[in-house]
Amino acid sequence: MTLPDSSRPATIADVARTAGVSRATVSRVVNRHATVDPRLAERVRTAMSDLAYRPSETARNLSLGRTNTVAVVVPDLGNPMFQAILQGATRAAAADGYQILVADTQEDADAEMRIAIDARRRCDALLLCAPRMDDDDLATVLRQGGPVALVNRPVPETAVPQVSMDYRHAVGLVADHLAELGHRRILYLGGPIASASNRLRLAGLDDAARRHAGMVIDRREVGWSLDAGWDVADDVLSSDATAVIAFNDLVAIGLLSRLDDLGVPVPQRISVVGVDDIPFARFTRPHLTTVSVPQDRLGTLAWEHVHGALTGAPAAEPVWLRGELVRRHSTGPAST
Amino acid sequence: MTLPDSSRPATIADVARTAGVSRATVSRVVNRHATVDPRLAERVRTAMSDLAYRPSETARNLSLGRTNTVAVVVPDLGNPMFQAILQGATRAAAADGYQILVADTQEDADAEMRIAIDARRRCDALLLCAPRMDDDDLATVLRQGGPVALVNRPVPETAVPQVSMDYRHAVGLVADHLAELGHRRILYLGGPIASASNRLRLAGLDDAARRHAGMVIDRREVGWSLDAGWDVADDVLSSDATAVIAFNDLVAIGLLSRLDDLGVPVPQRISVVGVDDIPFARFTRPHLTTVSVPQDRLGTLAWEHVHGALTGAPAAEPVWLRGELVRRHSTGPAST
């Protein structure tokens, strides 16, 4: 009997030879298939541990036509929103025995399709987070086949699983809150114009303007980051708005910080409200009024949809998640 | 000629049959190997695009014995530190044509070894971030073979690539800064006692106490989160410390927020300093004095080490990254 070279990882053939059985039998023992004679099984097991045998994932991927891996494609790994989704998806997938391949498109809408298709080829399914690509490209990706779930990118077809935050509703909540406090001149600091979630927010603002007579909502496009909020502070002060709705908590926090530096009292002079309720929102000065957005739920739900599709469950209906207003201290009665 | 079933993705055999050549030739065309007759190559290329052929990654993984994928194992995907490392590694790896498989051990030191070995089996290399496992388990993982890089977990063997933040040095910087401001009674709010980076900080504190006559550094174990900082505020105030060194910026920010709520003036009554210089540190009230830690550089460097190992470069020496003091407004002269 030729001893297997100990420098090379043991293969199923090594185990079979050592145990004096066929590869098929080793495979059956490993996968607890069918019935194998207990004594044979025992011989196989000792051979496996003697050789420190670990089945090759690569080989079984090919043989089974399945990788137990799912790709998550995000526009920017530095964005807390996508970090939360990634975390939710990773943990949920791990509980079902799946691994996550992560791809960061770095906000490049053109590269996005290529990256998504590439990632898809090594994985059983695809989780697209707020894809920036246009509808045509998205359709191309969907046509590649294999289960795909969309997060925060609603599309008309209901056949593809989708999970989205209802930002339209969320923005409505904060607008109503501000209206109740007597605000009529409101400034919206928008995020990436191309993003679907920004369009939803804009729709929510339109709804609100319709609901509340006399409400005027001016708009600026600033971005989604702390710095964006900081940079826009002077602009905000030179407007006649009594309240600001920020694209998200990051923008709101950046703005709050700058206003504080300038000695502007919030909410007495101006009210500021965010969206997302990220952990930091509770630790600002003043504490930020915002809308809770269960971001990790987005990831978890998206995983459940994909997992359902992988296990042959019927296609799930699109899901819209709604947040709740979190009243803290950055909003107050209108100053005039 | 039997038409390939269009519902099933085309394989290399389908392309070969359609183009009237052997699979070997198709493979050579795809990989631009050797010289292929231009007319044949053209026939193959049209066949490929007709059939929308995409080579199976799974199959080439098996054939080439390589997956072009690297596993990143982190204790907690919710921790900004690891998010930054992951981002750095992902982008650097993508630039070299590699993908990242991410695994979250959820701070479970026992499961960590299993997760790491599992992830390793599907990947070409392993990036372990601040592993919580003990030295024996770590040695077991390293013994599995394949390139491994350690981030923020120094080990004596220099053979294994490692990249670590020099928290010992960082803590020394803030301690010196506080000493200069006249502080002698200092409170350290420590993180997870098991973590290597906490031990480094403790060593840094010992160094500092030795350097500065009369300096007394008391210690509390509180954790690493915003809430941890918030919860410990009363305890801090009841101590006689004039300055606090927080485990990281999160703890510092949580503490600052609570102190602000309590009306405690910072830095007049007490100085607070963090470590990491996360983006939020610039937006607190008062702006947080801290030590810059290029967290994404950790990820980038770790990738470079792993990539070097994968391409047969000689083992790189362990790297220690040093930060710089970032003076902002949460520190001031000692109050007594």
Added chain:
DNA sequence: ACCCGCGCAGAAACCGGTTGCTGGGTGAGA
């Protein structure tokens, strides 16, 4: 005693690529 059926293990095909080796065809040189 003979036959049938069943249970278990192995032979072999398969997953979809890559690659060493071989042989045929062509061109050049003598």
Added chain:
DNA sequence: TCTCACCCAGCAACCGGTTTCTGCGCGGGT
């Protein structure tokens, strides 16, 4: 014109598993 060499494409083996199918052996029933 004959020979030799070289270039290119195909055959077949291989990567390391899984699974179908087959055949052997044993037990029970008549």
